[in-house]
Amino acid sequence: MKTLLIGTLIIMSTIAYGGTVKIGWTPYTGAAGFNVYVNGVKNGPFTNNSSASVSVVNGINSIYVTAFNAWGESPPSNTVTTPPILSTAPAGTKLTITATGLIISGP
DSSP states (O other): OOOOOOSOOOEEEEEEETTEEEEEEOOOTTOSEEEEEETTEEEEEEOOSSEEEEEOOSSOEEEEEEEEETTEEOOOOOOEEEOOOOTTSOTTOEEEEETTEEEEEOO
16 A cells, blocks of 8 residues: 655755765655755665755755655755855864854864
């Protein structure tokens, strides 16, 4: 029996570090996996129900997530935009984008 995807994907957080962004989203019932699109290019599939790490380029990156199962692919989540990666930031610096702003943490 095939199960339709029901719900809305919402990206809840992103953390940028060293050319990689960790994306966190709301869990999605009925999904077999997820695709993360960075600048329109599909990354995946990912089987974790709420997060994935993807590579990004230096500059502004546009990211959204879709869920999929045997019936097809869901509509896209909200789109988040990452800031340019700071090439002069010390190793271990993390940029966290939340609904309320940008958090920079690190050594």
